[in-house]
Structure formats: structure tokens, C-alpha cells
Amino acid sequence: MTSTTPSASAGPTLEVRGVTKRYGARAAVDDLSFVCRPGTVTGFLGPNGAGKSTTLRILTGLARADEGEALVGGAPYRSLSHPARTVGVMLDARALHGGRTGLETLRLTARTVGMPASRADEVLEMVGLQGAGGKRVGGYSYGMRQRLGIGVALVGDPAVLILDEPANGLDPEGIRWMRRLLRSFADAGGTVLLSSHQLREVEATVDRLVVISQGRLVREGTLEELTSESGTRVTALDPTALRTALDKHGIAYEPRSETELEVSLVPEDMGRLALREQLVLTSLGASKGNGLEEVFFALTGQLEAPPAAAEAENQPAPAPIR
Amino acid sequence: MRPDIDLRSFLDTRGAAILLILSLIAVVGFAALGGLIQPALMPEGTSDVSFTVFFLTLPLSLIIPVITVLMTAGEWSDQSIQNTLLQRPGRLSVLTSKVLATTVVFLVLVAFSFGLAAATTWIGGELMGEGAVFSTFDEVLTSHLPLLVATLLFSLAMGIVLQSTVLGLVAAIGAPFVITTAGVIAMALGSDLVSDIVRALDLQTAAMTLAAGDGTAFDLLPLLLLVIVPTVVGIRRWAVREVG
The missing domain is CATH 3.30.70 (Alpha-Beta Plaits)
Structure with missing residues (x-):
């Protein structure tokens, strides 16, 4: 019997408060604020270069904000005593060492985060890689790496999940598996924040949405609010x-x-x-009322139809609408 | 700090397994070359431990930088530092832990090599030659060991400051070679200024001079320029470098 549900009855809240991050003169993230509450799956949407990954890296302590703060349960990620036992993070499946086997990757993670070695076998089965545990990660497909990356995030039995493009490379069965995993995680009180480009997948998975463009918040609300408006x-x-x-x-x-x-x-x-x-x-x-895809294109000023693309390029960043 | 985790994460990869096997073959081969063949080459027919260890310093001068740079900078190059820092966000603690783990590997490697050198010297001298010479062991401690320690310190500094396997290896292996060559050229030129510049950068010679108790303040300059300054810069960079 395996468990995908967070250990805590209610996970910590994720909070981004007025975060700004500049690279030279360009603001990758510009005074961004939003909150992800326990029991919800929050989709973090935005076009390429909108600042999603930068925000997630700031939230997980891999980059520092120039202004503002990003908090997990009221504290910065770096100050958490056992971060991987609180927050499971998967930002880049390529960050897994290719020379290690899948099982060894999970065992090393379990040892690092203070979980028993048996947790590695449990998670390997949970992510559907039990047949590939002895294979080196370098030989994994991208979808298998994604599954292993999610497995690494789950090893510490966290109450929060932060996932960057988790559906990338997953086959339809994998996407359905991930959807169920995130749903059951949130239903058990966990907090989930996921970024994705796959709008239909997001629509099928999330409760709330945070939409950003050019580093700025353009809309935040429940999926119903956004799509019915x-x-x-x-x-x-x-x-x-x-x-x-x-x-x-x-x-x-x-x-x-x-x-x-x-x-x-x-x-x-x-x-x-x-x-x-x-x-x-x-x-x-x-x-x-529109589907999420239409809402996304409208909010971010991105055009779906190729003939109009040239016009879209000339549009400035949209103003926040609250 | 979790040096046990860093040791394990280094040792359980296929690359490390291949590296360690090749290193073992090189160390055993050079120890055999030094200890067993020596009696046949020396006029007295003896086997001298200092000479055997000298042979061993040749492969160790390559093995130590490779292991050290891989252990300190390897995760930055293969991007796995992201997962490490997500699980252990205390960056300076991770760095200290890696330095400790590397030092442990160095000590085990050097102890194993010296033990092997002693064994092959005894076998070569007592069983195949006219006797084994162990009275020169202080030479090992004042000459060969400082050279290996200098190699470790410089490699650590390069791994910490460059945070790249390729750049770290090029610097850690290439720089001592370039400095030694420059020293030879400086001697040939007879220029005091060039000789002083080379001396200020020759960490290995300075380490041996200091270990022999003949060092002056000038001999601390290579330590400052090639170890302390890069390490301080590297620690700062390690603490603030963005991941991803």
C-alpha cells in the first residue's frame, strides 16, 4: 500500500509577496503577489519568459528576490529545518544525475531527507517506475525522468508540492496518473503549485489560477471565476x-x-x-464564458491564430485586473 | 553537514566507479613499478620507499585533481546541484560537507598508496633484491606528502571557485604543469624578476620548502594567491550563484 497523501492534515500556505527580480534593466518578475492555500491545486500560467520559473526558483531558495519575499508556511524556504519534508519540488527533470539508477536516486534522496530506505521502493512503485528502478537515469526517456523527478519530490512525504511543467513528456496515461496524484494530494489537505503550458491539462487539474505576463500578475482566481467571466x-x-x-x-x-x-x-x-x-x-x-485557452490568450495578450501574431508582438504588458 | 551523503552521492555513480577502478589500476601499477622493479635498476640492488612513493606521486598528481574537482564542482556541471540545494538549502554547509568528504577520500587514497608503496618496497627489496630501505621515510613526509597536499588544496580551490568540471580540471591539472615549465624557462633565462614571479605561483615547491622547515614569508605567497584568494572568491560565489 502506497501513500501519495501529505502527512499533515493541512499543508502550509505558499505566499509570494511583492516579489521583484531584475536581471540588468529587465524585470523578470515585477511586484508579484499571490497565495496558494492548503487543499488546492493552483495552476501558475504565463507565456514563455513570463517569469514563472524565476518565481518558482525564488520560492524554493534557488534564487534571491531583489524585493519582496516568498514564504512557505510563513518562512523562507532556506530557513525551513527540513525543507524536503515540508515541500516536494520538481523544477527540472534534467537535474537528476544520469549516472545513478532510478532506485539509487530515490534511496539517496530518502537518506538525505531522513526517510527510511523502504520509502524509495514505495515511491518507485508510486510513480510507476518499479520495472526501471535498476536502470540508469541517463537511459530514461524524458517522461520517465519526469516521473522520477516527481518521485524525488514525494520521497519526503511533504505537505506542499511545487512542480514546474510536470506534464512535459508524459504520455496520456502518465498525465492521467499525475492528475489523480495531484488531486488526491490536495484533497488530503496538501498545497500544490504547478506551472504548465498545457492549458487543457491545467483546466482538468487545478482549482485556482495565477496568470502572469512579463513578470506581472494579470489575473488570480478560481478556475470557475476565470472561465465564466x-x-x-x-x-x-x-x-x-x-x-x-x-x-x-x-x-x-x-x-x-x-x-x-x-x-x-x-x-x-x-x-x-x-x-x-x-x-x-x-x-x-x-x-x-470561455475556455481556459481563450482566457489565457486574452489575459496575456498572446494570440492563438498565426495571422494575428505580428499584431500580438506589438502589444504591451497587460494591466493587472483584479 | 552531511559528508556521508556527499561521499555516497559521489561513489554511487557509474562515472565514479570507472574513475576509481582506473585509479586503483594506476596506483597498483606504479607501486609495483616503483617497488618491485627498483632492485633491478639500482646499483645497490635495494628498494627505497621514498623512490617508490615518488613513482606513485605521478598518477596521484592526476587522480587527486580529478576526484577533488568532480566532488566539489561536478554537481554544478551536471545540474544535480539543484536537487542537492533543494534538499539541503544551507549552501555553505553543503560546501563544507563536500570539502570534508573530499578530504576523507584524499586521506584514504594517500594512506592506501603509501601502504602499498611500503608493501611493494618490502617485497621488492627483501624478497627480490638486496634489502628494503625505509630510513628515507621522513623524505616521504617532508617532500612527497606536502606535494600531494598542495595538489589537494589547489584542486579544492579551483573546484570551489570555477564550479565547473571542465574548467576546474583544466586549471587544477594544467596550472601546475604550466608553472613548472615556466620555472624551467625562468632558470634558463636567468631573470630574477621572472624567477620571483614563478616562485610566487609555485605552490608545490613552496609546500615542500615549508614542510622542510626552510620556508620564509615569501613561500606563503603561493598559498595566498592559489588557494586562499580563489577559495574566498569561490565561497562567495557558491553562496550567491543562482541555480537553474
Whole structure:
């Protein structure tokens, strides 16, 4: 009998407070704040280069924030007395030593974090690698490495899981396995934060979402809140002036047709913006609830359709909408 | 600090197993070469322990840097430092632990090598030659051992400061070779200035001079330039370097 549930009845809260991280003049993370509570699976979304991995590295003590703080149960990761017994982390499956066997990797982890050696066999079975425990990690496929990486995160029987792109390389069965694992972990009171590009997978797994773009928070809420909320479909007499006004205020939008835009504002705010910018609107209305994919593209200013890609590149970072 | 974990994490990889097997073959081979063949080459037909250990310092001068750099910098190169620091976030504690583990490996390796040298010297001298000479053992302690300790210290400094297996190995193995060659050239040129510069960088010669009790303040300069300064810079870099 194996256990995937956290040992504590309620895991610690993950808290990112006003974190800013700059590399030269560029802010990889810009005054980012969000909270992940016990019993939830939080999806951490954003386009490439949005600052997700940097935030996760700051949260796990692998990088330092220039401003703000990232806390696990109220304390920085580095100050936890037994971090791997509190937080299971899988940031990069390539960080596993290729010259060690899967079982030895888990046994070494168990010894490091103060768990019995039998925990390694238990976790190996839990992640579905019992047939490959004696094989060197260098010979593993990427999906097998992902499973082993998740196994390493689970060895310490933590109450929090932080996973960066855990579904990468997993086959459909593996993705289903991971979904069940995270769900049961959270249902038992654990706290889960996972970043992913696989929006449909995220939609099927998470309760809450934190969406960032260019290092800034653009939206935080439950999956229902985000997907049921409508954006606004708008057309204007002068579409170019409309786009210019949206760009000027950093409002994310996505073209729906040659003249119609879907804007990440409620109709009321869109009307106010039009008034301020003296735009003549020819139609204005709330759009119906969208899937996560549409919400993601709308919030981050990323365009799904290739023909519109050039326009997307010119969009500034969207303003936070709370 | 968990030097036991660092020892195990080094020893349980395939690369380390291959390295240790090759090292064992080299040490046994050179010990045999020094201890057993010596009587046939020496006019007195004896086997001298100091000479056997001298033979052994040749492979050890390569084995020690390789093991030391792999143990201190290897995880940065293969990225597994990420998991290490996630499980043990106290970075200076991890570094200290790695240095301790490396020192333990060094001591075991040197003790094994010296023991083997003594055994092959005895076998070569007493059973195959005209006698074994152990009276020169202080020479081993004042000449060969300091050379090996200097090799360890310099390799540790390079592993700590460069945090890269390739760069660490090139520096730890290449620099002593370059300095020795520069010393020969400086002598040939007869320039005092160049000789002093080379002397200020010749850690191995300085170590032997200090161990023999003939050292001056100048002989501490190589220790400062090649060990202490890089180690201090490396500790600082180790503490702040971002992972991932």
C-alpha cells in the first residue's frame, strides 16, 4: 500500500509577496503577489519568459528576490529545518544525475531527507517506475525522468508540492496518473503549485489560477471565476484608434474578426475607456464564458491564430485586473 | 553537514566507479613499478620507499585533481546541484560537507598508496633484491606528502571557485604543469624578476620548502594567491550563484 497523501492534515500556505527580480534593466518578475492555500491545486500560467520559473526558483531558495519575499508556511524556504519534508519540488527533470539508477536516486534522496530506505521502493512503485528502478537515469526517456523527478519530490512525504511543467513528456496515461496524484494530494489537505503550458491539462487539474505576463500578475482566481467571466467584444468606427487606445493603456485584446476585438475589460470599463479616448463604438457587449485557452490568450495578450501574431508582438504588458 | 551523503552521492555513480577502478589500476601499477622493479635498476640492488612513493606521486598528481574537482564542482556541471540545494538549502554547509568528504577520500587514497608503496618496497627489496630501505621515510613526509597536499588544496580551490568540471580540471591539472615549465624557462633565462614571479605561483615547491622547515614569508605567497584568494572568491560565489 502506497501513500501519495501529505502527512499533515493541512499543508502550509505558499505566499509570494511583492516579489521583484531584475536581471540588468529587465524585470523578470515585477511586484508579484499571490497565495496558494492548503487543499488546492493552483495552476501558475504565463507565456514563455513570463517569469514563472524565476518565481518558482525564488520560492524554493534557488534564487534571491531583489524585493519582496516568498514564504512557505510563513518562512523562507532556506530557513525551513527540513525543507524536503515540508515541500516536494520538481523544477527540472534534467537535474537528476544520469549516472545513478532510478532506485539509487530515490534511496539517496530518502537518506538525505531522513526517510527510511523502504520509502524509495514505495515511491518507485508510486510513480510507476518499479520495472526501471535498476536502470540508469541517463537511459530514461524524458517522461520517465519526469516521473522520477516527481518521485524525488514525494520521497519526503511533504505537505506542499511545487512542480514546474510536470506534464512535459508524459504520455496520456502518465498525465492521467499525475492528475489523480495531484488531486488526491490536495484533497488530503496538501498545497500544490504547478506551472504548465498545457492549458487543457491545467483546466482538468487545478482549482485556482495565477496568470502572469512579463513578470506581472494579470489575473488570480478560481478556475470557475476565470472561465465564466466574460471579456468584452467591441467594434469601433476607427479600429486603429481603438487598438492604439488599448495599447496605450496596456489592455490585452485579441482580434475576433477584421473589425471586432475581444478585450480583457468588462463592458462598463470599456465604455469608460472609449469615452475618455473619444472613440465611437459601433458595438459593445459581454462575450460568453470561455475556455481556459481563450482566457489565457486574452489575459496575456498572446494570440492563438498565426495571422494575428505580428499584431500580438506589438502589444504591451497587460494591466493587472483584479 | 552531511559528508556521508556527499561521499555516497559521489561513489554511487557509474562515472565514479570507472574513475576509481582506473585509479586503483594506476596506483597498483606504479607501486609495483616503483617497488618491485627498483632492485633491478639500482646499483645497490635495494628498494627505497621514498623512490617508490615518488613513482606513485605521478598518477596521484592526476587522480587527486580529478576526484577533488568532480566532488566539489561536478554537481554544478551536471545540474544535480539543484536537487542537492533543494534538499539541503544551507549552501555553505553543503560546501563544507563536500570539502570534508573530499578530504576523507584524499586521506584514504594517500594512506592506501603509501601502504602499498611500503608493501611493494618490502617485497621488492627483501624478497627480490638486496634489502628494503625505509630510513628515507621522513623524505616521504617532508617532500612527497606536502606535494600531494598542495595538489589537494589547489584542486579544492579551483573546484570551489570555477564550479565547473571542465574548467576546474583544466586549471587544477594544467596550472601546475604550466608553472613548472615556466620555472624551467625562468632558470634558463636567468631573470630574477621572472624567477620571483614563478616562485610566487609555485605552490608545490613552496609546500615542500615549508614542510622542510626552510620556508620564509615569501613561500606563503603561493598559498595566498592559489588557494586562499580563489577559495574566498569561490565561497562567495557558491553562496550567491543562482541555480537553474
